[in-house]
Amino acid sequence: MSNRRLEGKVVVITGASSGIGALMGEGVAREGGIPVLMARSADKLEQVASRINGEYGLYRLDVTSSEQVFAVMEQVLARYGKIDVLINNAGYGVFETIxxxxxxxxxxxxxxxxxxxxxxxxxxxxxxxxxxSGHIVNIASMAGKIGSAKSSGYSATKHAVLGFTNCIRQDLMKAGISVTAVNPGPIDTPFFERADPSGQYVSNVKWFMLRPEQVTEAVITAIVKRKAEIDLPLMAAAGIRLYQLLPRLFDRVAHRMLNKK
Incomplete structure (x- = not known):
């Protein structure tokens, strides 16, 4: 019996050309799964695929095109006959005051x-x-739970992802389909090349940033254990709970800590 945790699973990963999307592709392969990598840049996908040992799929995909999304997923289903896990990871942020x-x-x-x-x-x-059966994993963010300055646009998107995730979990409760929200804090990835071109925010929160490998392992564990939600890191998860209990007090106390952009 194989001890690889995702043996034979077909795992679709959007936004797989860099950052945690790319690492999740490698992690899925190590665990015996078949990563199906999707992103807008075919060249970058090829670079990621070159580091994967074992079978993989590679598809160019722009998630803003409904026509393309449905066509590409049909191609995957035609090739593999199933999609066991969908990891909705495609996304970006730009930090600016409203x-x-x-x-x-x-x-x-x-x-x-x-x-x-x-x-x-x-x-x-x-x-x-x-x-x-199946599993939908949505990469949201701590920004979807706690607002901070210069994050109105990005944070709103992640609030929307979390709301969507929590609702479809209820819709699919009896359908055999698991739904997971992953809420990481800042991760040391190329995400910040666009979100924070000055490097100021990264410099201010470097001590707090997650390693991409931490997030990748947490996502794989969440898939295996069918967890409904994970918050990373633990310190931020504790802050979330405090915010939910005392939101206005937390706003005042945490203002200087959060607003590092």
Whole structure:
């Protein structure tokens, strides 16, 4: 009997060309699964695929295109006959105060981060419902639970992802399909090359940042154990609970700690 935790599982990963998406592809392969990597950049996907030992799939995908999302997921189903796990990881952030933030940027973040998650979920759901099994993992964020300055656009997208995740978990409770929300704090990935080009925020929170490998392992464990939600790191998870109990007091006390952008 294999001791690899995802043996034979077909695992679709969006936003797989860099950061935790790329590492999750490698992690799934190590655990005996078949990572199906998706992102807009075919060249970057090829680079990720070169580090994977074993079978994998590779598809160019723009999650803002409904037509493309449904067509690509159909191709995956035609090739493998199933999708066991969908990891909705595609997303990005831009940190700016609300008065300076461009409306077009806020709209695009919502289209990628939230609607991309919705599109991909809708595209794989009929096959999972027919099979009576499956697992949808949505990479949200601590920013979806606690607001901070310069995060209005990004945080709103992650609030939306969390709301969507919690609702479909109820919808699918008796369908044999698990739904997981993953809420990491800041991760040391290329995400911040776009979100924080000055490097100020990264410099201020470097001590607190998660290693991408930590998040990857947490996601794989959540899939295996079918956890409903994980918050990372533990310190931030404790802060979330305090915020939920005393939100206005937390706002005042944590203002200087949170607003490092």
């Amino acid at each position: 008065e300076k933030a461009e409306l077009a940027t806020i709209e695009d973040m919502m289209d990628v981060n939230y609607m991309g998650t919705v599109r991909c979920t809708k595209a794989v759901l009929p096959a999972m419902l027919k099979a009576g």
